[in-house]
Amino acid sequence: AYHLENEWQKKFEKLNDLWSVRFVIFNEGKKWATLWASIISSIVMAGVVVIGWNSMSASKLAVAITASLTFANIGVQIVQMQVDMQSRMTSYDRIRFYSTNLPQEVKRSNINPIDPPEDWPNSGRIQFNNVTFRYRSGLPYVLKDVSFDLKGGEKIGVCGRTGAGKSSLLFALFRLIELDPKLQPKMIDLDTGFLVENDQTEEPNKGRVLIDEIDISKVDLSRVRRSIAIIPQDPTLFTGTLRYNLDIGGKYLNDDSRLWEVLDMVEMKDVIAGLPLGLDTQVAEGGSNFSAGQRQLICFGRAIL
Structure with a gap:
């Protein structure tokens, strides 16, 4: 679609080259460490032979040489396992980072939180008040100063060209994008995988979404999403x-x-x-x-x- 096959092929080749370079460096480093371990083991074995030649009997010298050979093999294995462990610690650190430091959604605002009644929403009235937001820092606004009032029970059709922001209305309604700057989670850099701070000079998201005259940012997030439903164009059924x-x-x-x-x-x-x-x-x-x-x-x- 969109004739982007060549672009994705170039991206795949670039990522494959980066991985191959690191894999070759890892293997060469492993061989280099093994070489030095073998040299040290050979020196130890030579020392055993030189020292034991005049001070040991033939049987004891044979045992000492056999033990030094075993030491050489164990030394090489220890170095190889150490190199493997160090290389795999990078993967462990990344897993630990993503399991403990990922940005989490904030349940609701701490300023005047609201616990709506059990039958909320009752009438189904939806109000957007000056809703303005972007998907993430550095991108243009997808909605800007959008306001409307939908009465409960109304059937509304939203029309517009591709990219006009029709589906983006649902992002605000389901709080997939937070309008309150204090509720917005930190972003993750796609290249490094680390957290990045939002640009402080940018105008933040703003506006309010009300359901039955209750600001959904002050309601527990799970309660909001349990209270509304969406039927996508491509329906999803689970195994x-x-x-x-x-x-x-x-x-x-x-x-x-x-x-x-x-x-x-x-x-x-x-x-x-x-x-x-x-x-x-x-x-x-x-x-x-x-x-x-x-x-x-x-x-x-x-x-x-």
Whole structure:
């Protein structure tokens, strides 16, 4: 797509060359360390022969020479294992870094946090107030001063050219991009893998998103994402049972009637009832045993639940 095959091929060749250079250097360094270990072992063995030639009997000298040969082999192995361990410590350090220092999403603002009622959102009203954000530091804004008010129950279509920011609205709605600068996690440099500070001279993200007049930045992040749902153009089904794909959180483990009710709402009840295992039918990887339309309807049912 987009005729970028040559660009990706050049990138692959560049990365492959960088890896090959490091691999050759590693192997040459290992051979160099082994050479020096062999030289030291040979000196030790020669010393044993010189010292023992006049002070040991033939049998004792033979034992000493055999022991020095064993020492030489063990010395080489120790050096090789040490070199391997040092090279692998780099991988360990990188794993430890990514397992402990990755930026984490902040659950909510500490300023006047809100715990919404159990039935939130009730009406489904969505308000965007002067929403302005970029995906990361150094990039242009994808949305700038966007404001609108969607009443609960309305069906809204968002139209625009490619790159206009239609899908970006969902990033703010699901808090995939934080509008409050205090909630924004640090970024990771793609070349080095280390944390980088945001440009302090840049204008930060700003604006507010309200659902039923509650600022979602002040609500626990998991609660926000549990309370809203999205059905993408390419629906996603997970390997497992149909029951699991409908009720991932296990909220209706003992209430199949609710699952069948939702399947009836999305007009999939007869299809699932006709399967030998019903709700326990195994979903193939990517939902390949269902048509694209059926996958969308199953995702629709999951969103309702």
